[in-house]
Amino acid sequence: MKYSKDDILEIIISSYNFQTEFDPVVIKGMELNYKTTIFEWRDICDLIEPKKLAKVYHECFNLKTPITELEHLFIDEDKSTLSDFCEYISKHGEKQKIEPIKLLGQNCQTASIFRTLKQNLKEKGADISQLKPSTEINPFFLKYGSLLFEEVNRIAPGTMSEFEYKTNKLSRIGRNTMLIGFFAGIGIWWISSFNWYLFLPMVIGIVMFKIGDKRQPEKININGFKNFRELIYGMENKIKKAST
Numbered sequence: 001m002k003y004s005k006d007d008i009l010e011i012i013i014s015s016y017n018f019q020t021e022f023d024p025v026v027i028k029g030m031e032l033n034y035k036t037t038i039f040e041w042r043d044i045c046d047l048i049e050p051k052k053l054a055k056v057y058h059e060c061f062n063l064k065t066p067i068t069e070l071e072h073l074f075i076d077e078d079k080s081t082l083s084d085f086c087e088y089i090s091k092h093g094e095k096q097k098i099e100p101i102k103l104l105g106q107n108c109q110t111a112s113i114f115r116t117l118k119q120n121l122k123e124k125g126a127d128i129s130q131l132k133p134s135t136e137i138n139p140f141f142l143k144y145g146s147l148l149f150e151e152v153n154r155i156a157p158g159t160m161s162e163f164e165y166k167t168n169k170l171s172r173i174g175r176n177t178m179l180i181g182f183f184a185g186i187g188i189w190w191i192s193s194f195n196w197y198l199f200l201p202m203v204i205g206i207v208m209f210k211i212g213d214k215r216q217p218e219k220i221n222i223n224g225f226k227n228f229r230e231l232i233y234g235m236e237n238k239i240k241k242a243s244t
Contacts, residue, residue: 001095003061007157007242008086008093009034012041014153014161019045021163022145034083038074041082050074060154061093096120096155098239113155113239114232120151133229138220140228156235157242164221177201 012032019026025046032041038050047053054070057063063070073080073088098116100107118128126144141148152160180201225231 001097003090003093003095003157004242005083005086005090007095008089009082010158010161011153012082012086014158015149016045017161018149018163021165032082034081034086036082038077038080038082038085042077050077057089060150061089063089063092065092098155109239110232110236113235114228117151117155117232117235120155121147124151131228133227133232135228137222137225137227137231141220141222142217152231152235156238159231159235159238160223162221162223164219165217166219167217169218177204 009032016026016030016032020028023046027044030044032044036044041047042050042053048056051071051074054067054074058067058070070088073084096116098109098112100109101112101115102108103111114133118131121131121144122128124147126147131140149160223231223234225234
């Protein structure tokens, strides 16, 4: 099976939406489309340098073509566009084929999708021993977010595309205290003599942030999915739409 050009663009846009919620360095409010250059894409999403990025996507889509072809496309980043990249991946990348499983004498696509997803996650190092259709999405996502996002959208592009995330209050206060303490300490040190207590607020902020980071976030919403059953149904719908 082949990816369509639109599949690849959908994966890129979903990845951008994911990053804007969880990576403060990524530029928010931007539009990625076929005319976006590779340079603009890398700049907006704070992506790694061209050759390393080529290696990531060469492995991600199991390309059999020479990696130098993809490297050249990324290195020529002022002229190459997302259209060029999407077309290349759709031409040479292979989408994982999912055959329905026989259950009670009937073909079951959802069971096959769930089994495939579990196997892919396991191969990438995730603990799937307790993973069932009724398993809640959010706790698993908080532990294996990037991995789950990547595997879901490789199987069914665009399934995970909308994200809402807000850290808990203690974590936010800690982060702000840390930043204020750091810049205040530098400023006072610049005009006066150094004293270790100048950075005490920053240390307190770091401790608060670390404690808060271990607590449940104030809000997390992954495409409205509450459990893996709903996620698998969402993946199945995307696969059906792509085949029509």
